[in-house]
Amino acid sequence: MTTTATLTERYIAATVKSLRPDAQDDVRAELGASIADAIEARLEAGESPTDAERAVLTQLGDPGILAAGYAERPLHLIGPRFYLTWWRLLKLLLMIVPVCVLVAAALGQTIAGAPVGEIIASAIVATGGTIIHICFWTTLVFVVLERTGSSTSIDKWDVDQLPELTENGPGRNELIGSLVFLGLAVGALVWDRLRGFIPAETLPILNPDLWPWSIGLLLLLIAAEAVFAIVIFRRGGWTVGVAVVNTILALAFLAWVLVLLLRGELVNPDFLAYAVTAGGDGFAAGDAEASGEGGIMRILAVVLGFGVAAGVVWDIADGWIKTVRRRRP
Amino acid sequence: MNEILDTHLQELRRGTVVLACLQLLRTPGYGYGLLEELESRGFATDANTLYPLLRRLEKQEYLTSEWNTDEARPRKFYRTSDAGIRLADTLTDEWRSLTAAIDTLTAEEN
Numbered sequence: 001m002t003t004t005a006t007l008t009e010r011y012i013a014a015t016v017k018s019l020r021p022d023a024q025d026d027v028r029a030e031l032g033a034s035i036a037d038a039i040e041a042r043l044e045a046g047e048s049p050t051d052a053e054r055a056v057l058t059q060l061g062d063p064g065i066l067a068a069g070y071a072e073r074p075l076h077l078i079g080p081r082f083y084l085t086w087w088r089l090l091k092l093l094l095m096i097v098p099v100c101v102l103v104a105a106a107l108g109q110t111i112a113g114a115p116v117g118e119i120i121a122s123a124i125v126a127t128g129g130t131i132i133h134i135c136f137w138t139t140l141v142f143v144v145l146e147r148t149g150s151s152t153s154i155d156k157w158d159v160d161q162l163p164e165l166t167e168n169g170p171g172r173n174e175l176i177g178s179l180v181f182l183g184l185a186v187g188a189l190v191w192d193r194l195r196g197f198i199p200a201e202t203l204p205i206l207n208p209d210l211w212p213w214s215i216g217l218l219l220l221l222i223a224a225e226a227v228f229a230i231v232i233f234r235r236g237g238w239t240v241g242v243a244v245v246n247t248i249l250a251l252a253f254l255a256w257v258l259v260l261l262l263r264g265e266l267v268n269p270d271f272l273a274y275a276v277t278a279g280g281d282g283f284a285a286g287d288a289e290a291s292g293e294g295g296i297m298r299i300l301a302v303v304l305g306f307g308v309a310a311g312v313v314w315d316i317a318d319g320w321i322k323t324v325r326r327r328r329p
Numbered sequence: 330m331n332e333i334l335d336t337h338l339q340e341l342r343r344g345t346v347v348l349a350c351l352q353l354l355r356t357p358g359y360g361y362g363l364l365e366e367l368e369s370r371g372f373a374t375d376a377n378t379l380y381p382l383l384r385r386l387e388k389q390e391y392l393t394s395e396w397n398t399d400e401a402r403p404r405k406f407y408r409t410s411d412a413g414i415r416l417a418d419t420l421t422d423e424w425r426s427l428t429a430a431i432d433t434l435t436a437e438e439n
Contacts, residue, residue, distance in 0.1 A: 027384075029396075030360060030405045034380060037361035037402070061377050069381030 007053055008035055014063040019071055027070055035060070078142050086142040093134045102127045103310060110302045178229035182222050189215060198274070207260075207268045214260065221253055238322040246319040254312040261305050272297060346374050346382065348424065351409050351417035354392060359404040383407055391416050 012031050016024045035056055042052035060066060068075050078086050105126040109119040193211065196202045206215075228249060232242055260266035276283060276297075283296070349372045353363060360380055367374050386392045391413035397406050409417065 026405075029403065031380065033402055033404050034360040034364075034376070037359075037404075038364075038376070041361075041365075059376060061375075066377045066381065069377060070384060072381075072385065 011057050015067045018067050082142050098127045098130050101130045107306050175233040182226050237326050243319040243323040247316045250312045250315045257308045348420045351413050354409045357406040357408040359406050
């Protein structure tokens with residue numbers, strides 16, 4: 001008999017322990033009587049005491065569920081009231097923050113002159129940690145809201161929140177914008193070579209040695225981009241093939257910039273010398289201070305490289321986003 | 330397939346247990362006794378649903394309770410309060426109008 005008594009006692013204790021102290025004694029007594037009644041009914045039907053108790057407790061089920069019923073606690077982490085708000089916020093944060101952390105961590109490590117492996121490793125570790133933190137803390141806030149029965153108005157929806165319909169077809173504006181931008185780029189290249197942007201000095205910013213081959217390659221890329229923009233307009237929108245070509249063109253441009261930048265061939269050495277002289281003592285002092293990171297010019301080169309890379313990545317992502325949107329009905 | 334059917338039936342029955350309790354407890358009753366009576370009257374309910382439900386209705390003041398220590402086993406007896414009787418009447422009216430509405434639906438069908 002002792003073991004059977006223990007089972008019921010254990011069941012009641014497990015149910016009661018998570019209830020408010022003032023409700024515990026009452027529930028304990030009532031549940032004890034109910035279980036005893038049920039066991040008694042089974043004994044009268046001819047069951048053995050052990051079987052009867054086991055059957056009754058099994059029917060009552062997990063004491064955690066029973067306790068949640070008594071305490072009117074939810075048996076879910078985030079219920080329908082907060083789920084969508086939680087999910088939207090989480091998506092928004094995950095779209096913005098990890099990318100920023102990734103770029104910032106990589107930029108910092110590159111400026112500090114870390115080896116490539118370390119740059120990649122520490123950027124990935126920082127980004128992974130950020131993702132975990134975002135998921136955990138956002139969810140925790142909503143779990144607390146759910147548990148405290150908060151009645152904040154963040155879950156109210158009204159029609160003004162409906163998202164704008166995104167335009168699927170590429171507009172004429174997009175085409176004109178691309179062509180004008182590419183035209184300006186060509187103009188700037190030629191102007192830089194022939195006249196220079198610095199008043200009173202005919203000093204090109206880009207290395208004159210890049211002419212004709214490297215610049216020719218760049219002009220080819222620009223021409224390809226222009227043809228590409230017209231093709232998109234003619235075909236009436238983005239497709240997987242178009243997005244692939246866009247990705248290849250963008251990566252080609254990135255490769256062009258990075259190779260020349262890493263070889264130190266992109267910028268005119270005379271222009272750098274001119275800039276250092278024009279900077280005067282202040283520049284020299286700043287350069288000395290930054291010498292541990294390879295000097296101001298190296299830092300500027302790193303920042304330029306990251307800037308171009310960020311622009312290229314965005315261009316590629318934008319193409320794929322438009323493609324996916326268009327495929328959705 | 331059976332699971333889907335069960336869910337639909339459960340959805341339809343949800344709420345009837347409250348009404349049945351309020352009606353039955355016009356004469357005082359205790360947990361296990363009420364469970365048996367509901368079962369025999371065709372309102373089969375799980376014990377782990379009924380016991381918390383009784384306390385919830387008590388908290389909402391539709392039921393009153395009293396410990397009866399006259400017998401060897403002390404039991405908590407519940408009784409429908411005046412507010413509980415009014416609630417039971419409202420729910421019964423609602424049930425009747427639903428029944429009438431469903432009758433007209435099936436009548437049109439034939």
